[in-house]
């Protein structure tokens with residue numbers, strides 16, 4: 001995807017949005033209610049712009065119906081000096097993945113621009129839109145589990161507990177289950193991929209953080225969470241990749 005044309009394409013849109021009271025309020029204090037209000041305002045300002053919205057622990061996301069990108073807004077106020085911008089971490093990690101030739105496993109993303117608000121500059125990110133059908137992914141995970149694990153003899157208590165724990169991981173679509181699954185679906189690059197996760201503090205790859213691009217699994221939330229929060233990053237962590 002071409003970030004220069006995306007910037008040109010979306011600048012007039014965000015120029016309008018950034019002038020609204022709701023954007024100012026959202027960027028001062030990004031939380032579910034201020035994001036909800038912002039979405040309502042986008043609907044009013046651009047009635048033909050059809051979109052869904054979603055959010056997790058670290059980001060708010062606008063998913064347009066008629067475009068092949070999504071917009072990600074970090075859960076950090078414009079004026080801040082301590083919180084982590086997890087979208088920035090994601091954009092940085094994408095460039096790191098390109099460097100290691102692992103980018104095909106990640107939805108493309110980049111920083112769109114910083115927009116001016118009375119609270120200071122607020123960064124907006126853009127990501128390739130993929131099909132985040134968590135239910136299908138969970139079904140695939142369960143199929144894989146069923147094909148790869150046999151229920152042990154119920155008399156073998158230790159094996160039974162292990163089996164049930166693993167079954168639970170798969171039912172939850174947890175990062176433990178996804179890791180086992182990745183080893184099987186990405187046999188060529190699995191070792192390099194998990195090494196990449198470790199060196200870039202990427203954790204929390206559960207089924208809700210995956211999507212399909214042309215039927216292939218890609219990761220859509222790869223900023224890391226606890227691992228990034230808990231680590232002391234080298235000084236050039238972001239600048240090394242031009243951020």
Ligand SMILES: Nc1ncnc2c1ncn2[C@@H]1O[C@H](COP(=O)(O)OP(=O)(O)O)[C@@H](O)[C@H]1O
Nearest residue numbers: 054055056057058059061128129130132220221
């Ligand atoms: N590239 C994408 N394409 C489609 N939907 C997305 C994309 N990125 C995120 N989403 C949706 O937005 C949700 C929140 O985004 P995510 O990056 O996981 O944020 P968080 O870090 O807060 O969990 C995802 O669970 C997914 O449903």
Ligand SMILES: [Mg+2]
Nearest residue numbers: 056208209221
């Ligand atoms: Mg997520």
